[in-house]
Amino acid sequence: MAAGPALWLGPLLLVSLWGSSAPASLLRRLREQIQRFQESSVLSLSLDTGAAALPKEGWLEQPLDPFNASDKRSFLQRYWINDQHWASQDGPVFLHLGGEGSLGPGSVMKGHPAALAPALRALVIGLEHRFYGLSIPAGGLTMAQLRFLSSRHALADVVSARLALSRLLNVSSSSPWVCFGGSYAGSLAAWARLKFPHLLFAAVASSAPVRAVLDFSSYNEVVSRSLTSAAIGGSPECRAAASSAFAEVEQRLRAGGAVRAALRAELGACASLGRAENRVELLEALQALVGGAVQYDGQAGAPLSVRQLCGLLLEGRSNGSRPDPYHGLRRAAQVVMHSLGQKCLSFSRAETLAQLRVTEPQVSGVGDRQWLYQTCTEFGFYVTCEDPTCPFSQLPALPSQLELCEQVFGLSTSSIAQAVAQTNSYYGGQTPGATHVLFVNGDTDPWHVLSVTQALGPSVSALLIPGASHCFDMAPERPSDSPSLHLGRQSIFQQLQTWLKLAKETPVRAGV
Structure with missing residues (x-):
């Protein structure tokens, strides 16, 4: 030893002090948040019962x-x-x-x-x-x-x-x-x-x-289905509201000018949305926000459950007024940013690349660069929404995510696809x-x-x-x-x- x-x-x-990261890593930050919350309660209990209870x-x-x-x-x-x-x-x-x-x-x-x-x-x-x-x-x-x-x-x-x-x-x-x-x-x-x-x-x-997979489109298929599940607080109306909120985000992105600038401020996008790649970053972050509510539904330390998210998206129905799904999505973004201690929901693609190219170990231990490398060389797992039935924006495409492997590590799409196949062959x-x-x-x-x-x-x-x-x-x-x-x-x-x-x-x- x-x-x-x-x-x-x-x-x-x-871990919460490092806010600048790829939007696709939002799910990983949610996991760290949950782990940290649960761990702090465990340590508090152990400290109360004496040092002998602490692990070695x-x-x-x-x-x-x-x-x-x-x-x-x-x-x-x-x-x-x-x-x-x-x-x-x-x-x-x-x-x-x-x-x-x-x-x-x-x-x-x-x-x-x-x-x-x-x-x-x-x-x-x-x-x-x-x-x-x-x-x-x-x-x-x-x-x-x-x-x-x-x-x-x-x-x-x-x-x-x-x-x-x-x-x-x-x-x-x-x-x-x-x-x-x-x-x-x-x-x-x-x-x-x-x-x-x-x-x-x-x-x-x-x-x-x-099972390793390059295009993980089925991720959002499950998210969509879970948003309709009454057992966890979902409903068909909630799924429709989520789809409506994303449609409004895309409409405002296309409008440009002052409308797009207001959207940037309302949703916590730190980068200018004039560049297409930064618009993709924002939409990926919003999809990860909804996906995270499903993926970690009901867990201690998670900022949003499906029930809470649907409540925000459908707010107004209970008092007879018309719900505003976009406003609900905006409030959900604020809840998540506050919980994670981040000033922004999304950053520029350039800043994402800069962070992923840092070769010095980060204090946080979140490991974005390391995990991206493993997805590029073994697993894929790139969440997409290109199917017409997907309730979110279909703008973030697989090539956008694969470009990170090329831009950060110099790895081609063909090599990634080959690595995914080899992983499945090796492990079954x-x-x-x-x-x-x-x-x-x-x-x-x-x-x-x-x-x-x-x-x-x-x-x-x-x-x-x-x-x-x-x-x-x-x-x-x-x-x-x-x-x-x-x-x-x-x-x-x-x-x-x-x-x-x-x-x-x-x-x-x-x-x-």
């Missing part, structure tokens, strides 16, 4: 290039340990994998897998992803360095950490290791079990988009072929269409939770959680009990 920085609160406190921070020295034994360069990878409930050396180990952002102590303190640890007497470890948070190798984020950033490198880190921590913590060779992760990290959890079944006994993959897409994997999704979450939502056999289970949003099953429990979410979490617990019973009958004795 190597020594490392001790100021782990830094990324949590400073550690650092592993990992090879920068695990696929080249002659390359001796290394970096420090951060991890967290919660051993409060670990009853014996041969007890289960829950390995919570970090994804495309900073991983804090809350990852091993609240929400699953931490909530499952007391009953199952498990050791909980959180492993931050290379090149994110504080686990950034020396040399920064240059292209020469970023070639060591990929899901395959991350899986090599998982293997190395699993072996090193087994020795360091004196974990028994018969202890079953279970990987957990949400979103991209959920995919990593499933892939870790797929590629290294002799080291990792099982995996719980929440909201895991295991939505039929990965792994065993002892539970895929958990919510049907409100737009990402569930890229995951596994039906069982692929007796050893690959799937759980689709009605009305649940992105990674909602991983969040700390609240009294307001829906009955379906409660049942979903019970199903996860029961599946783990079954696996751990099986592990006792067939002990794992490999790789340590």
Whole structure:
């Protein structure tokens, strides 16, 4: 175990200070906001109960290039340990994998897998992803360095950490290791079990988009459908109001002059809207705003739920006056900007490019440059709205998003498409072929269409939770959680009990 920085609160406190970013990253900032909110409540509770309840921070020295034994360069990878409930050396180990952002102590303190640890007497470890948070190798984020950033490198880190921590913590060779992760990290959890079944006994993959896709138009198809769902506060009228609001935005953009200038001020666009590329930035940000309300619906720390968004878009109906969807969208933008601590909803394309070209690690730990690189070289995931049935603006096109890969990294569209195909070929897409994997999704979450939502056999289970949003099953429990979410979490617990019973009958004795 190597020594490392001790100021782990830094990324949590400073993330909101970086407001200049690509509009497409608004969803990532919403996720950071939710994570920070939930983590702060966890830390407050831990501090109230005493320092003994706080998790332990550690650092592993990992090879920068695990696929080249002659390359001796290394970096420090951060991890967290919660051993409060670990009853014996041969007890289960829950390995919570970090994804495309900073991983804090809350990852091993609240929400699953931490909530499952007391009953199952498990050791909980959180492993931050290379090149994110504080686990950034020396040399920064240059292209020469970023070639060591990929899901395959991350899986090599998982293997190395699993072996090193087994020795360091004196974990028994018969202890079953279970990987957990949400979103991209959920995919990593499933892939870790797929590629290294002799080291990792099982995996719980929440909201895991295991199928890479270049044009992710189905994202907005789910957003559109979720806006009509009465179960979460939507309605057909809400969807129609959203469509009307976007139509008015486009009409005002076309009008130019004073009308366009007023639109800029009203919607929080910091850049002049005279350039087409800046108009695209604004429309992408507005779509991300609505998408974010759906993707993180009902979660603690989210600035807008579907119910609240629809209330704004349809304001006026209850008192008999005519609703003004554009005014509602404007108010929604103000709510989100205030919540994220941003003065603008969108910036100029030039400023977006300038930020993405910065090769020095950012204090925030949000990792926009790193994640763009991974989408350009592995996953795609570019949300579009070019289908005529899409309720939002159809102006932001796929070429506009692909241009970022060319302008920031010099990567061509053909190379991106090839990388997406290779990812699906290597991991198996939505039929990965792994065993002892539970895929958990919510049907409100737009990402569930890229995951596994039906069982692929007796050893690959799937759980689709009605009305649940992105990674909602991983969040700390609240009294307001829906009955379906409660049942979903019970199903996860029961599946783990079954696996751990099986592990006792067939002990794992490999790789340590």
